[in-house]
Amino acid sequence: MENKIKEITGAKYAVAIANGTAALHILLLAAGIKPGDEVITQSLSFMATAAAIAHANGTPVFVDVDADTLGMSPKSLEHFLSEYAEVIDGECRNKKAGKVIKAVIPMHTFGHPVRINEIKNLCEAYSLMLIEDSAESLGTTYQGKHTGTFGLAGISSFNGNKTVTTGGGGMVITDDESLASKIKYLSTTAKRPHKWEFYHDEVGYNLRMPSINAAIGLAQLEYFAKTLENKRETAHLYQQFFDSMHIRFITEPDNARSNYWLNAILFDDRKQRDAFLEYSNDNGVQTRPAWTLLHTLPPYRHCQHTETPNAEYIADRLVNIPSSVRV
Ligand SMILES: Cc1ncc(COP(=O)(O)O)c(C=O)c1O
Numbered sequence: 001m002e003n004k005i006k007e008i009t010g011a012k013y014a015v016a017i018a019n020g021t022a023a024l025h026i027l028l029l030a031a032g033i034k035p036g037d038e039v040i041t042q043s044l045s046f047m048a049t050a051a052a053i054a055h056a057n058g059t060p061v062f063v064d065v066d067a068d069t070l071g072m073s074p075k076s077l078e079h080f081l082s083e084y085a086e087v088i089d090g091e092c093r094n095k096k097a098g099k100v101i102k103a104v105i106p107m108h109t110f111g112h113p114v115r116i117n118e119i120k121n122l123c124e125a126y127s128l129m130l131i132e133d134s135a136e137s138l139g140t141t142y143q144g145k146h147t148g149t150f151g152l153a154g155i156s157s158f159n160g161n162k163t164v165t166t167g168g169g170g171m172v173i174t175d176d177e178s179l180a181s182k183i184k185y186l187s188t189t190a191k192r193p194h195k196w197e198f199y200h201d202e203v204g205y206n207l208r209m210p211s212i213n214a215a216i217g218l219a220q221l222e223y224f225a226k227t228l229e230n231k232r233e234t235a236h237l238y239q240q241f242f243d244s245m246h247i248r249f250i251t252e253p254d255n256a257r258s259n260y261w262l263n264a265i266l267f268d269d270r271k272q273r274d275a276f277l278e279y280s281n282d283n284g285v286q287t288r289p290a291w292t293l294l295h296t297l298p299p300y301r302h303c304q305h306t307e308t309p310n311a312e313y314i315a316d317r318l319v320n321i322p323s324s325v326r327v
Helices: 002-009 020-030 047-055 074-084 116-125 177-187 211-221 224-245 270-282 309-317
Strands: 013-017 038-042 059-063 085-088 091-094 099-105 129-133 153-157 170-174 263-266 318-321
Touching (some): 002 211, 013 020, 020 047, 020 177, 074 116
Parallel strands (some): 038 099
Antiparallel strands (some): 153 170
């Protein structure tokens, strides 16, 4: 399964992990996130993005998203960094919090790529690691390059609701050989290779993806290209329909080829959104709102965040509509 993911993404290394959250957690540990280090991510994301930072004993900082891509806004990130960050001897520090800022984690929301080049440039200017939460975007490319391969590393999720599922599963992808072997080592009990000796020279984790799950994933990856085609066709049909209804349907950005993991529409306001959620769910059609913004949730309320007008706009109006593969 690792080889197949390398083939699809173009990454040099892939390490299979028990789930996407654990993949992000162990990646952050292996990348050198130390207790108290700050990691910048977007407020509109699934809770796992922030939870993985917290599991690694890091502190999340939240910035806004772009209204069109639904992913991290380079403008909001730049605004935060220019106001609070200073680079001294190659280390980025938050002048307000007095902490080290180590990494930036943009998330490719619902499978649509963020403005990754602008984010990458900012990471380089401020000596920050770029780690992509590409949990939702297997098969999505931006300017012909697969999401998750623009920075130090990316992750995939093979949770039950994903485009490819192993029941539960995840993967780290990277071009960095030493990072990949550190992740493999940490996720498989931190055992030094030996024919019979059990010698663990760090606190290890048992986070390897079980082979049985990988076998299920591999079978699905055989027809992955067809799955993507099918999902893109569904998106196209939705787009035609919602255009005729004058309802905004979220489409892939320019220069992108999205997997359309979850299709989404935007209502005029929260009242309309709620009426639609109520009606569709009462009538046997499962629909769901966007996630509650992370910086407003109890575990993260104390965390630094920028203004989030776009995330708030989207959270008030967005609904995900059925997106399974049509048979
Ligand atoms: C953005 C994002 N990050 C991380 C995860 C975590 O993946 P998993 O559910 O496999 O732990 C998910 C999805 O489930 C996700 O949507």
